[in-house]
Amino acid sequence: MITRDWLSFGNRKYRKKYGTSLLTFGLPAYKSRSGFMVCPGAKDCIAGCYARQGFYMMSPSRKLQEARLKLTQDTRFVEIISAEIQRRKPKYIRIHDAGDFYSVRYLHHWISIALMNPQVFFFTYSKMLPVIKVAGSLPDNLKIVFSEGGKFDHMINREQDQFSRIFKTVRELRSAGFVNASHEDMKPIKAGVKKLGLVYHGITTRVFSTGGCDAKGSGVQLSNGVRQVQGGKGFRPATAAVVPSVSMRV
Numbered sequence: 001m002i003t004r005d006w007l008s009f010g011n012r013k014y015r016k017k018y019g020t021s022l023l024t025f026g027l028p029a030y031k032s033r034s035g036f037m038v039c040p041g042a043k044d045c046i047a048g049c050y051a052r053q054g055f056y057m058m059s060p061s062r063k064l065q066e067a068r069l070k071l072t073q074d075t076r077f078v079e080i081i082s083a084e085i086q087r088r089k090p091k092y093i094r095i096h097d098a099g100d101f102y103s104v105r106y107l108h109h110w111i112s113i114a115l116m117n118p119q120v121f122f123f124t125y126s127k128m129l130p131v132i133k134v135a136g137s138l139p140d141n142l143k144i145v146f147s148e149g150g151k152f153d154h155m156i157n158r159e160q161d162q163f164s165r166i167f168k169t170v171r172e173l174r175s176a177g178f179v180n181a182s183h184e185d186m187k188p189i190k191a192g193v194k195k196l197g198l199v200y201h202g203i204t205t206r207v208f209s210t211g212g213c214d215a216k217g218s219g220v221q222l223s224n225g226v227r228q229v230q231g232g233k234g235f236r237p238a239t240a241a242v243v244p245s246v247s248m249r250v
């Protein structure tokens with residue numbers, strides 16, 4: 001268990017720009033096979049989630065995601081991932097190309113990993129605002145962008161938080177004052193850009209990030225009127241109260 005590679009190379013977009021310097025860590029999207037809720041903040045994205053496709057459920061990558069979920073619940077998780085980072089020496093780690101911070105304890109594991117590896121930049125998107133807001137401040141090398149389309153959109157402070165939204169066109173994205181992160185999200189996230197826009201290209205096989213998971217195919221209507229493609233998914237502050245229409249694991 002300790003010597004295998006748990007981190008994967010990124011999707012085509014990331015591989016093209018960053019090669020092997022960027023690694024990813026994905027969990028089963030939405031739920032595990034056993035029914036464990038990996039994305040308690042998911043809402044509009046569920047219907048279009050690639051994890052719900054029969055083929056995907058059978059794929060080797062899904063098996064690896066299930067194994068990673070078990071690893072996150074192992075007492076050696078932080079130690080194992082940190083050892084792999086030190087062995088493989090990535091510059092960037094994209095957490096959760098699928099899945100989300102399902103508990104405060106799990107988020108704290110990633111905070112520990114980031115603190116132990118200050119030379120690496122960790123980034124991700126999340127719909128789990130109650131977990132992230134209760135966790136408090138994050139290390140400088142861990143950025144979590146809140147992504148719209150989940151149960152906790154009302155908790156996003158759109159004046160202060162770094163967040164993402166999906167648009168139909170680049171023109172709409174720009175006129176709303178967002179930065180287009182459809183083809184490059186790591187740099188604007190690292191730079192602290194607050195409003196990250198992602199463009200939906202219609203029913204297509206083109207892969208793009210919907211603010212979290214990578215997505216392809218046709219999909220589901222989001223509450224902002226944009227159809228989210230299959231697999232879509234979709235970060236930060238340090239304030240108070242836990243919210244709660246999901247049962248929070250700690």
Ligand code: SF4
Pocket residue numbers: 028029030038039042043045046048049050051098099100127212213231232233234
């Ligand atoms: S689309 Fe993303 S956030 Fe939504 S259920 Fe799937 S993995 Fe979770």
